[in-house]
Amino acid sequence: MSNLFYIQLLTSFLVGGIVIALLSFLVERADKKIAGIILSLPSTAVISYIFIAWTISPEAVGAIAPASLATCGSTIIFTTVYIYLAKIKLSKIKSICLSLIGALLVWFLLSVPLAVYKLDNIIIGFLLYFITICIAYYFLTIKNQEQKSSDLLTYTTSQKIGRAIIAGLIISLSVFLSKIINPFWGGIFSGFPAAFSSTFLILHWYYGSHMLFKVAKTMPIGSLVYIPFIIASHWTYPAFGIFGGTIFAYFFALVAFFALIKLQNKKHLS
Numbered sequence: 001m002s003n004l005f006y007i008q009l010l011t012s013f014l015v016g017g018i019v020i021a022l023l024s025f026l027v028e029r030a031d032k033k034i035a036g037i038i039l040s041l042p043s044t045a046v047i048s049y050i051f052i053a054w055t056i057s058p059e060a061v062g063a064i065a066p067a068s069l070a071t072c073g074s075t076i077i078f079t080t081v082y083i084y085l086a087k088i089k090l091s092k093i094k095s096i097c098l099s100l101i102g103a104l105l106v107w108f109l110l111s112v113p114l115a116v117y118k119l120d121n122i123i124i125g126f127l128l129y130f131i132t133i134c135i136a137y138y139f140l141t142i143k144n145q146e147q148k149s150s151d152l153l154t155y156t157t158s159q160k161i162g163r164a165i166i167a168g169l170i171i172s173l174s175v176f177l178s179k180i181i182n183p184f185w186g187g188i189f190s191g192f193p194a195a196f197s198s199t200f201l202i203l204h205w206y207y208g209s210h211m212l213f214k215v216a217k218t219m220p221i222g223s224l225v226y227i228p229f230i231i232a233s234h235w236t237y238p239a240f241g242i243f244g245g246t247i248f249a250y251f252f253a254l255v256a257f258f259a260l261i262k263l264q265n266k267k268h269l270s
Contacts, residue, residue: 005055005179008051008054008055008175009172009175009176010172011051012047012048012051012168012171012172012175013168013169013171013172014168015047015051015168015171016044016047016048016164016167016168016170016171016172017164017165017167017168018164019043019046019047019167020043020044020163020164020166020167020168020194020195020198021160021161021163021164023041023043023195041225041226041253041257042225042226042229042230042250042253043167043195044167044170044171044174044190044191044192044194044195045068045190045191045226045229045230046229046246046250047171048171048174048175048186048189048190049061049190049233049237049245049246050242050246051171051174051175052064052174052175052178052183052186052187052190053237053241053242053245054242055175055178055179056178056179056183058237058238058240058241058242058245059237059238060178060183061183061233061237061238061245062233062234062235062237062238063120063183063184064120064178064183064184064186064187064190065122065125065187065230065231065233065234065237066119066120066121066122066124066125066126066234067114067115067118067119067120067125067184067187067188068125068187068188068190068191068230068233069122069125069126069128069129069227069230069231070111070114070119070124070125070128070129071110071111071114071187071188071190071191071192072129072191072223072226072227072230073110073128073129073130073131073132073133073136074106074107074110074111074114074132074188074191075107075191075192075193075196075223076132076133076136076140076219076220076223077106077107077110077132077135077136078103078104078106078107078193078196078197079103079136079140079193079196079200079216079219080135080136080139080140080216081099081102081103081106082099082100082102082103082196082197082200082212083099083140083200083209083212083213083216084139085098085099085102085103086099086204086209086212087209092204092205095204095209096201096204096205099200099204100197100200100201103193103197104197107192107193110132111188111191112188114184114187114188115182115184115185115187115188118182118184119184120184122231122234126231129227133220133223136219136220136223137220137221140213140216140217140219140220141217141218141220141221144213144216144217159202162198163195163198163199163202166194166197166198167194167195167198170189170192170194171190171194173189173192174186174187174189174190174192177189196219199215200212203215221260222260224256224260225253225256225257225260226253227256228249228252228253228255228256229249229250229252229253230249231252232248232249232251232252232253233245233249236248236249237249
């Protein structure tokens with residue numbers, strides 16, 4: 001491996017950590033009615049895509065977008081499994097360990113085959129996402145009887161740093177695997193629930209499982225913000241390169257984001 005690749009890995013770690021730290025800042029100050037939507041903004045995927053395009057090629061990003069799309073479904077199932085396992089009456093440490101390990105196991109079982117079989121069909125990727133999001137919507141939104149909280153959550157400096165480090169490592173891993181094995185491994189790890197898992201650990205430890213249900217209530221709908229970015233990336237990166245591909249793809253994500261915020265505010269007022 002060249003010195004340039006090591007520089008790319010280090011840069012991806014630093015940039016990814018900073019982006020997640022900024023996302024934590026936004027979630028901390030946001031109304032919890034929209035926190036789940038903010039958490040669903042493309043973050044690790046964006047940074048991973050940029051660096052995968054840099055280390056390999058923009059065309060590689062277009063190829064892995066279908067696998068990333070299906071992985072988004074795996075991530076929302078991760079959320080569902082985590083918060084329902086958190087309901088089991090155990091000591092705090094045992095509950096966190098069970099929830100995290102169980103949810104991660106399910107995520108790996110659903111995601112790894114996507115890389116092994118190199119899913120590159122955008123329609124199949126979308127269908128897999130659609131099936132999983134319907135399951136998650138039932139359990140997280142319809143069946144979830146917790147009222148959405150408008151309380152503001154605060155994170156300590158060490159918690160923010162911890163989240164940033166975890167996210168930076170995941171992004172670096174996605175870039176590393178893309179280069180060493182093949183881009184599809186980077187594609188699934190670009191969808192690794194780094195932001196969700198680090199947030200859940202903090203909420204679980206300091207606020208309990210009931211807060212997880214309050215925050216997760218909008219996550220299935222919030223994932224609709226993430227999907228336009230992934231689908232658009234399938235075409236924008238090969239067509240416009242790293243910078244143009246990122247800007248155009250994220251534009252679609254922002255359109256979905258503000259549309260959902262507006263819809264959420266209307267529901268709140270009514």
